[in-house]
Amino acid sequence: MNLGLNPTFEFRIGTRGLTESQLQGKRVEELLAGPPKVLQEHIAPTNYNMTLLKSLGLNRFVLTLRDPRDVICSLRHHLHRDGAKKVWHIAMAVASGLIDNTFYEHTRQGQMDILIDMAFPKLQSWTEAWLPWLDDPALIIHLIRYDDFARDNEAVIRETLQFLGAPSEGDIELPAIDRNAEGIDLSTHYRRGISGAYMDELSPEQVRRLEKQVDQGLYRRMGWI
Numbered sequence: 001m002n003l004g005l006n007p008t009f010e011f012r013i014g015t016r017g018l019t020e021s022q023l024q025g026k027r028v029e030e031l032l033a034g035p036p037k038v039l040q041e042h043i044a045p046t047n048y049n050m051t052l053l054k055s056l057g058l059n060r061f062v063l064t065l066r067d068p069r070d071v072i073c074s075l076r077h078h079l080h081r082d083g084a085k086k087v088w089h090i091a092m093a094v095a096s097g098l099i100d101n102t103f104y105e106h107t108r109q110g111q112m113d114i115l116i117d118m119a120f121p122k123l124q125s126w127t128e129a130w131l132p133w134l135d136d137p138a139l140i141i142h143l144i145r146y147d148d149f150a151r152d153n154e155a156v157i158r159e160t161l162q163f164l165g166a167p168s169e170g171d172i173e174l175p176a177i178d179r180n181a182e183g184i185d186l187s188t189h190y191r192r193g194i195s196g197a198y199m200d201e202l203s204p205e206q207v208r209r210l211e212k213q214v215d216q217g218l219y220r221r222m223g224w225i
Helices: 025-033 047-056 068-078 087-095 108-128 146-151 153-164 204-213 216-222
Strands: 060-065 140-145
Touching (some): 060 146, 060 153, 068 108, 108 216, 140 146, 140 153
Parallel strands (some): 060 140
16 A cells, blocks of 8 residues: 655654743644645643644644653663763753753663653643543544554554545555664664563563552553553
8 A cells, every 4th residue: 555655754844842842833824725634743732732733724633642661761772872861852841841960870770760751741741631632523633642652553544544635555664673772763763662662671560660650540541550
């Protein structure tokens, strides 16, 4: 199946900033006026961003959410990629409140402690902030839980294609995984891609500390407990 669309990482409608990304009105307008593109961005679910999308008419999009407990494990590996260990990128993670300036001075265990204390609350709040927008009748959001995608790639892809009004029949060709020395595919950022990875990547004490921070309402709605 070939839709003639290629993901682009050069064209962005939002600023960089992980959980703080802000949409740029002019870029959204350029997106809507130009040829179809496939974008992937970490947009902050702020009133400004969502109101801007509705005002410009971009009210239909796909949202993927993943258990923040797994996200912090993925983030730790991401922060050790050569491409991520740039001064500006590290400063961005510090400014976003995900890590502190001592992060790289710690052992793996110490780095995970920092992510549990700093990144997890931020990522959980970012995720929870999407819930009111999922219920907003002015927005048509196709929600993908990463757990469902990991369990059945093809089914979720076909559902997403149907949502987008694209052909969903035919063979689905998933990208080949070409791991680098760090065990990560640079084109997809794929490493393990399993749900519940935090259970065997963290110590039992770290898992307990995470569980105490879990927002029960959010996790029940998302099916993560």
